[in-house]
Amino acid sequence: MATDKNDVKFVLSERDIPTKWYNIQADLRTPLPPPLHPGTGQPIGPQDLAPLFPMELIKQEVSQERWIEIPEEVRDVYKLWRPSPLYRARRLEKALGTPARIYYKYEGVSPAGSHKPNTAVAQAYYNKQEKVTRLSTETGAGQWGSALALACQLFGLQCKVYMVKVSYQQKPYRRIMMETWGAQVVPSPSPDTQAGKKVLQSDPESPGSLGIAISEAVEDAATRDDTKYSLGSVLNHVLMHQTVIGLEAKKQLEKAEDEADIVIGCAGGGSNFAGLSFPFAADKLSGKKKKVRIIAVEPSACPSLTKGKYVYDFGDTVGLTPLVKMHTLGHSFIPPALHAGGLRYHGMAPLVCKLYDEGVIEAVSAPQVATFQAALQFARAEGIIPAPESAHAIRVVIDEAARCKKEGKKRTILFNLSGHGHFDLGAYEAYLAGKLQDYEYPAEKIAEALRGVPKVKG
Ligand SMILES: Cc1ncc(COP(=O)(O)O)c(C=O)c1O
Numbered sequence: 001m002a003t004d005k006n007d008v009k010f011v012l013s014e015r016d017i018p019t020k021w022y023n024i025q026a027d028l029r030t031p032l033p034p035p036l037h038p039g040t041g042q043p044i045g046p047q048d049l050a051p052l053f054p055m056e057l058i059k060q061e062v063s064q065e066r067w068i069e070i071p072e073e074v075r076d077v078y079k080l081w082r083p084s085p086l087y088r089a090r091r092l093e094k095a096l097g098t099p100a101r102i103y104y105k106y107e108g109v110s111p112a113g114s115h116k117p118n119t120a121v122a123q124a125y126y127n128k129q130e131k132v133t134r135l136s137t138e139t140g141a142g143q144w145g146s147a148l149a150l151a152c153q154l155f156g157l158q159c160k161v162y163m164v165k166v167s168y169q170q171k172p173y174r175r176i177m178m179e180t181w182g183a184q185v186v187p188s189p190s191p192d193t194q195a196g197k198k199v200l201q202s203d204p205e206s207p208g209s210l211g212i213a214i215s216e217a218v219e220d221a222a223t224r225d226d227t228k229y230s231l232g233s234v235l236n237h238v239l240m241h242q243t244v245i246g247l248e249a250k251k252q253l254e255k256a257e258d259e260a261d262i263v264i265g266c267a268g269g270g271s272n273f274a275g276l277s278f279p280f281a282a283d284k285l286s287g288k289k290k291k292v293r294i295i296a297v298e299p300s301a302c303p304s305l306t307k308g309k310y311v312y313d314f315g316d317t318v319g320l321t322p323l324v325k326m327h328t329l330g331h332s333f334i335p336p337a338l339h340a341g342g343l344r345y346h347g348m349a350p351l352v353c354k355l356y357d358e359g360v361i362e363a364v365s366a367p368q369v370a371t372f373q374a375a376l377q378f379a380r381a382e383g384i385i386p387a388p389e390s391a392h393a394i395r396v397v398i399d400e401a402a403r404c405k406k407e408g409k410k411r412t413i414l415f416n417l418s419g420h421g422h423f424d425l426g427a428y429e430a431y432l433a434g435k436l437q438d439y440e441y442p443a444e445k446i447a448e449a450l451r452g453v454p455k456v457k458g
Helices: 055-062 072-078 090-096 117-129 143-155 165-170 172-180 194-202 210-222 236-241 244-255 271-286 350-357 368-382 388-407 425-432 443-451
Strands: 020-022 067-069 086-088 101-106 134-139 158-164 184-188 227-229 262-266 293-299 309-314 323-328 362-366 412-417
Touching: 020 236, 020 244, 020 271, 055 117, 055 236, 072 117, 086 244, 090 101, 090 368, 090 388, 101 244, 117 134, 117 143, 117 236, 134 143, 134 210, 143 158, 143 172, 158 165, 158 172, 158 210, 165 172, 165 184, 172 184, 184 210, 194 210, 210 227, 236 271, 236 350, 244 271, 244 412, 262 271, 262 388, 271 293, 271 350, 271 412, 293 350, 293 388, 323 350, 362 368, 362 388, 368 388, 368 425, 388 412
Parallel strands: 101 412, 134 158, 134 227, 158 184, 262 293, 262 412, 293 362
Antiparallel strands: 020 067, 086 101, 309 323
């Protein structure tokens, strides 16, 4: 159906939900450096990961196939909210007086309120197929925990969530949401694991971090036969499951008779950014659309891409996970208690890091207060109250739109509105009361944490 020049929403039918995920590993210029065993320093094999993940996900993690079939049962669950809408931010454009055309893909329409269920549903499905009965995981902002709690409920699995303590305290409603979907939630560091006990001994007041919570959830899965571990970001298969976002967005932009010049996403572990941008990065890698700019946005207080080192490091704090090559601030770095809890991670997805290292994508960092200024500008123009994580992307969208205005350029900007901020109103309250602060870039702490990164060639 033809689109009207004043259309605001570009929607697809359920039949347009992608049937395959896009695996960017097939199109990389050189293969991804392999994950290494933390003890031997040698590349790990599928058997090393088998205690933590079902075999099908391990296969996906290393697959070089460009397209991977999405099971019918997963697409059936996706129908509850997918295809998600693509919006043209006409009111924001007007408020900014920019010649840029701004589009956003809105993932806040999922039951959990973010993009996270796109992979949670797939992961719960494959675990169920392989007769796993319980999943353990960590959550920062509570978005990933809620997504997995929902997915486990839909596939009849038990779910234990280690929730970063500062978020547990800031966001009781996220916990209640997870419990409503049947999950068990504890604040991390917790006394339920050796990893948690160790942190509590050295710092009883620890606010927790994603790295610590990952250590706890991994230990939980590794020490129980009925349990596997589920990660909400960083891993190759997780990023791949999220590509439904970008694949749909491409079709929707076609409907709008437009093409993206700039693609923007916030990046914590990298999954929503990758989900939107990898199908566009494919065109850049193949030479079909070389000029598209792809920008990851991270918080200035936890700037793994822009200030981290590209070396092998642990994915968690305690050092239980394999070593992966990524931009890292050091696995022992505990980021300040930012309101964008989902962006408080010391590392970044290896696939995102590789593309950054090769200059396929760019990265910028945004401070907290300027991010909330952008969030309010967006909410007041477009209505939707963005998650603080997504607001990092909006900050850069507004900056790029201002640049278009200055240069008189009509560029098309596409970004991922990865979630709504309905459970983050405490942060909005702090901002509105003028109490929100910027954190200094924690240079000292990062330098110290980087000294603790294991020495591995690569
Ligand atoms: C709404 C939202 N956006 C972004 C993120 C960051 O994660 P990722 O970089 O994996 O997309 C989170 C993490 O919890 C989130 O909840």
